[in-house]
Amino acid sequence: MKQTGTLTVIISMAVGIFGQTLASHLKIPAIILLLFLGVSIGPDGLGLIDPSRLGNLLATIVGFAVAVILFEGGLQLEVRRLRRQATVIQRLIGSGAIITAVLASLTCYYIMGWEWQICLLFGTLVIVTGPTVVTPLLRRIKANRRLHTILEAEGVLIDPVGAIIAVAALDFVIGSQATDAFWDTMLFLISTLAFGFLAGVAGGFLIGYSLKLNKLIPRDLENMYTLALVILLFEVCNQVLHESGIMAVTVAGIIVGNMKLPATHRLLHFKEQLTIMLIGFLFVLLAADIRMVDVIALGWPGIGVVLSLIFIVRPINVLWSARGSRLSWNERLFMCWLAPRGIVAAAVASLFAFDLSRAEIGGGTEMRALVFLVIASTVVMQGLSAGPIASLLKVRRKSNWGYVIIGANQVSRVLAKILSFNKEDVVLVDSNSASFYEASEEGFRVIYGNALEESVLMRAGIDVRRSVIASTPNNDLNIMALKRTKDFDHNIRVCIATQRNSHVDEKVVKSMEARTLFGCRTDFNLWLHRISQGTAVVWKLRTEQGAKFKLSSDNIADGPNNDRSVLFLAAKPKGYWEPAFDGMEIGENQELFALVYTDLTEENVLDWLAEYKISRLEATKIDDLKLVSPESDH
Known part of the structure; x- marks a missing residue:
């Protein structure tokens, strides 16, 4: 076969991709293989290519x-x-x-x-x-x-x-x-x-x-x-x-x-x-x-x-x-x-x-x-x-450290600010331009992209995170994103927001071992509307002596008489803040955060919480909730 400059370029490109692919399977730096392959097919090896044929090109x-x-x-x-x-x-x-x-x-x-x-x-x-x-x-x-x-x-x-x-x-x-x-x-x-x-x-x-x-x-x-x-x-x-x-x-x-x-x-x-x-x-x-x-x-x-x-x-x-x-x-x-x-x-x-x-x-x-x-x-x-x-x-990144939240909407950002109190990384992923800009302006680390793509999830660092949370109003997107996450790491913990009064394949959710975010199905778009209208505030709560219950739609999760006036966001049952999910066990002297609808009578919500031995510590406007910078993960 006659050597030409064109053939040298084409063979080099093909062998280069082959080397990258093989190195990926062998889990070694690609350049080790590329150098070996270059010498092997060059004039000192098989003679398939000759870079000198390219001249000044x-x-x-x-x-x-x-x-x-x-x-x-x-x-x-x-x-x-x-x-x-x-x-x-x-x-x-x-x-x-x-x-x-x-x-x-x-x-x-x-x-x-x-x-x-x-x-x-x-x-x-x-x-x-x-x-x-x-x-x-x-x-x-x-x-x-x-x-x-x-x-x-x-x-x-x-x-x-x-x-x-x-x-x-x-x-x-x-x-x-x-x-x-x-x-x-x-x-x-x-x-x-x-x-x-x-x-x-x-x-x-x-x-x-x-x-x-x-x-x-x-x-x-x-x-x-x-x-x-x-x-x-x-x-x-x-x-x-x-x-x-x-x-x-x-x-x-x-x-x-x-x-x-x-x-x-x-x-x-x-x-x-x-x-x-x-x-x-x-x-x-x-x-x-x-x-x-x-x-x-x-x-x-x-x-x-x-x-x-x-x-x-x-x-x-x-x-x-x-x-x-x-x-x-x-x-x-x-x-x-x-x-x-x-x-x-x-x-x-x-x-x-x-x-x-x-x-x-x-x-x-x-x-x-x-x-x-x-x-x-x-x-x-x-x-x-x-x-x-x-x-x-001991200079590797910490494992089981921080959260990835799929969705940079207003509900996700409130949850992310609370989880940031752990002083761990909280990374948002979204392909919506408006949400991306708003979250960036608030100081969040945001990955713009499709959460179904492995490269996007890798940039968010899902390989070392404590949990991945799908928090968008789109059930199908939430399920597909978490399935993609589980394909990458079957053992990673996942939480999923599911819309109230909508069809969700519970078998798929169970197969992923996913927890239902907020403790129950919720009307996600309603809470987005309330936050945008300024009719939702964040309450910090504490359980009293003798309190013991599980978050669930059958127990406590959605407000008095399931009137959608309360949305539990996070709790601190193990010494660090984690997202509220169905089946989460809450004991005495534990702190929680919840979104509360302000157009309802405050006394009704407080009385309902008191039934479960929960008292309010403070109320904070959403705009006043601060994002906490993570500690270095070294």
């Missing part, structure tokens, strides 16, 4: 792919979370990056014995950690929220910074004979970072506001529209100022991702799928472009450099960056261990080898081989060991 393909990958990475960064760890993150991508570059360069110089120019380039190339490796790894091992925020942000933000620093270093090396080479390099570095940042802010707001304007961009064109603008932003910035595009698309992604747009979920879903394909394609392609004879020729000195980066350079960087922070020593140790390199290091190293060859400067091939060895070693060692080490250091 390789750099263009790699550039556009990296732009999409980093835009998607930026979409996932929540500025609100970044602020809490801002000092550590700033040090990691600022002074920490310089520490890594300098120490890696010195390590390379003294161990490998190369020319200082090549060692400098190597040092700048290994600044970056790989978000395409780090983020999936953090999700798989369920690292705690603080570590996840810091390491994910480092992976995304260090890539454009590191790549621009590396390009500046390349320009310095190629033009090092010039008198003003150093100052020209510094000017290039500062101007590229500044221009890329400003262009990214402008581009991000342009994309975001155009998506926000009602019906300007048809819903079925949102993804392709955004993709086109991202690539356009990347290329225009590069034409104006060389290599500024990578910073621009990363910043644009952060801007769009934090504008709380309903389209953001659809963009994330599309970009995640596209990124998976591009990562597989790029790693196979770039691994195939490496000559294994060059890697083997590095010998023990090459392994020495890798070990120095892992056990000396990275710990120094982390200990410097984390000084004075609230990070525990276990969290710092985990950060010291986890710094796998990824696609940006591989891509830039390949481009540098080509540029150095064209400038008739030797050492580019060996440098690329050493970068490949660093990528392969860190991905394999850290990817396979991160889970056990996270368990040993």
Whole structure:
């Protein structure tokens, strides 16, 4: 079979998807398999593909792919979370990056014995950690929220910074004979970072506001529209100022991702799928472009450099960056261990080898081989060991912690505020734009999307939650969402709101072992109307000595004579607030919350509660009910 550039692209893409699929089944980092497959089908293996056939087109393909990958990475960064760890993150991508570059360069110089120019380039190339490796790894091992925020942000933000620093270093090396080479390099570095940042802010707001304007961009064109603008932003910035595009698309992604747009979920879903394909394609392609004879020729000195980066350079960087922070020593140790390199290091190293060859400067091939060895070693060692080490250091996220509520309507938000008194995460999921915006304005963490999609439920963190609550006026949606939840984790506890006087398949509800929310079927839309009209208040209640009953429609649940004047929301039978459900046992000296209809005589409700030995502690207007921020889940 004759090798062509077209065939190389198609086979790389197909093998990349195959590798991602197989890695998912084997539950190992995909890049381990992708690197192996790339080498196996390249010129040093079966010879099915030859990246050199692409010529100059390789750099263009790699550039556009990296732009999409980093835009998607930026979409996932929540500025609100970044602020809490801002000092550590700033040090990691600022002074920490310089520490890594300098120490890696010195390590390379003294161990490998190369020319200082090549060692400098190597040092700048290994600044970056790989978000395409780090983020999936953090999700798989369920690292705690603080570590996840810091390491994910480092992976995304260090890539454009590191790549621009590396390009500046390349320009310095190629033009090092010039008198003003150093100052020209510094000017290039500062101007590229500044221009890329400003262009990214402008581009991000342009994309975001155009998506926000009602019906300007048809819903079925949102993804392709955004993709086109991202690539356009990347290329225009590069034409104006060389290599500024990578910073621009990363910043644009952060801007769009934090504008709380309903389209953001659809963009994330599309970009995640596209990124998976591009990562597989790029790693196979770039691994195939490496000559294994060059890697083997590095010998023990090459392994020495890798070990120095892992056990000396990275710990120094982390200990410097984390000084004075609230990070525990276990969290710092985990950060010291986890710094796998990824696609940006591989891509830039390949481009540098080509540029150095064209400038008739030797050492580019060996440098690329050493970068490949660093990528392969860190991905394999850290990817396979991160889970056990996270368990040993006890830095995994808490299990059985917090709630996911499907529905961001007004009733759900009142319930969520009460559950937040546990100082645990309460995440709302909704695909209604109005509810999404209202909940976001009130400070809730809201996932915009379809609760029937596994990716949406995973973003809400159902794998570590105490319970999932379906709280919408739509019975069918509630049932289907909880069935989807149970398909993911059969043991997770679920509660379901069911509408009064409507058909519900009780067999399905029982098969899911679902509890009926609020203790009985309820008229959900009636309570939504009452809250919107201001005719419902929240009562905090306490049971008296000798109280003992179960919440149910046959006992106590819906108000005097089942007149729908009371809606029990939550109780505290086990020391923490949990949603009220049918069969919940309430004993003496326990606290409850309920919604109460204010247009009825207050004395009637109080007398009815007194029959069950329940007294009112306080009444609170719904607007005065405060959301409590969760404690860190570390």
